[in-house]
Amino acid sequence: MGAETTSASVRNLTGGGVEAGDVALKKAGFDLRMERMFMKLDWTPPGPLTPVPLGTDVITFDPSTYAVNVVDEIIPFPGGLSTPISPAIPLPVATYDTGWYNLGVRPTADDLGLGATDIFGPWSWTQFFQASSPGLFQVPGNGLGCTGAGNATFPNTLLNAQGFPLLSGALTATEATDVAGTFKVPGLRNVELNGPYFHNGGKSTLAQVVEFYDSGGDFGPATNATKAPAILPLMLSGDQSKSLVAFLLALTDDRVRLQQAPFDHPQLFVPNGDSPAGTDNLVEIPAVGTSGSTTPVQRFLNLNPLAL
Numbered sequence: 197m198g199a200e201t202t203s204a205s206v207r208n209l210t211g212g213g214v215e216a217g218d219v220a221l222k223k224a225g226f227d228l229r230m231e232r233m234f235m236k237l238d239w240t241p242p243g244p245l246t247p248v249p250l251g252t253d254v255i256t257f258d259p260s261t262y263a264v265n266v267v268d269e270i271i272p273f274p275g276g277l278s279t280p281i282s283p284a285i286p287l288p289v290a291t292y293d294t295g296w297y298n299l300g301v302r303p304t305a306d307d308l309g310l311g312a313t314d315i316f317g318p319w320s321w322t323q324f325f326q327a328s329s330p331g332l333f334q335v336p337g338n339g340l341g342c343t344g345a346g347n348a349t350f351p352n353t354l355l356n357a358q359g360f361p362l363l364s365g366a367l368t369a370t371e372a373t374d375v376a377g378t379f380k381v382p383g384l385r386n387v388e389l390n391g392p393y394f395h396n397g398g399k400s401t402l403a404q405v406v407e408f409y410d411s412g413g414d415f416g417p418a419t420n421a422t423k424a425p426a427i428l429p430l431m432l433s434g435d436q437s438k439s440l441v442a443f444l445l446a447l448t449d450d451r452v453r454l455q456q457a458p459f460d461h462p463q464l465f466v467p468n469g470d471s472p473a474g475t476d477n478l479v480e481i482p483a484v485g486t487s488g489s490t491t492p493v494q495r496f497l498n499l500n501p502l503a504l
């Protein structure tokens with residue numbers, strides 16, 4: 197997702213986007229703050245799949261029901277028919293706010309995240325626009341990868357009648373959304389110094405975060421119906437997990453660690469509880485100055501980032 201290390205960036209949401217085709221969608225009036233995607237959380241093959249050389253499987257697609265049928269292209273004898281390897285796989289579709297995902301950090305019911313509502317209405321763009329003015333918004337959609345379909349702007353993608361990826365089109369008031377229990381993807385620069393991690397501070401070290409992803413999240417579809425399909429067990433080796441932590445540590449800028457310009461800060465007063473009279477207790481954090489501090493910013497509880 198580019199140098200920002202998050203898809204929830206200004207460039208991606210209100211600029212030209214970061215993926216191939218985003219510029220064409222934006223020019224045509226699509227609102228990049230939302231995405232409509234195929235969702236499939238729990239497909240398991242109906243039996244052993246015949247190994248075939250790379251590129252010889254084909255996917256047939258039935259747009260009237262949004263279903264795919266995977267076909268084994270190896271033809272058993274000259275003139276023989278391709279063998280469907282599974283019954284049609286239904287593909288549910290949902291629209292959500294770009295850059296916000298349900299990872300299974302907690303059961304969705306514990307904290308609705310962006311799926312919450314207050315007196316001003318739904319917090320998510322998708323549900324807010326659904327409630328206020330659905331037809332006004334055009335949602336960029338997923339296209340279902342398909343070799344040979346698509347055009348130069350959207351290569352290898354099934355297109356709709358307007359030439360945009362299949363699911364692109366006006367937001368409707370009643371379509372399924374995928375915003376319950378979603379949280380914003382944070383930028384990962386200097387993440388070494390941001391612990392404890394996730395919206396609830398539930399992980400103390402980066403190794404614990406990597407272990408979380410490796411196990412496909414802490415909570416599954418039973419409690420998190422709109423969990424992101426990408427959060428699946430990764431089967432990482434010990435070395436791969438350590439390499440991922442090392443990569444995350446490499447995102448620290450030493451000027452941030454030492455609070456040097458341009459990452460110094462002025463004198464700050466932080467409210468810390470209140471007095472019996474009801475006034476805030478203010479804690480002073482002194483200015484550091486442009487040359488920064490000689491004491492580096494510490495990791496959460498000074499923990500080793502590789503500790504599990």
Ligand code: HEM
Pocket residue numbers: 296297298299301379380381382384387390391392393394395396402405406409424426427440444
């Ligand atoms: C193995 C690959 C990944 C790594 C190493 C990684 C790393 C991280 C880290 C370190 C954080 C915590 C940041 C903080 O609290 O300051 C985080 C949060 C987050 N990441 Fe990832 N990430 C990965 C894959 C993904 C994927 C595939 C998605 C989207 C489907 C995603 C979405 C998010 C979201 C939504 C949060 C915030 C969750 C919350 O606050 O509850 N990440 N990630």
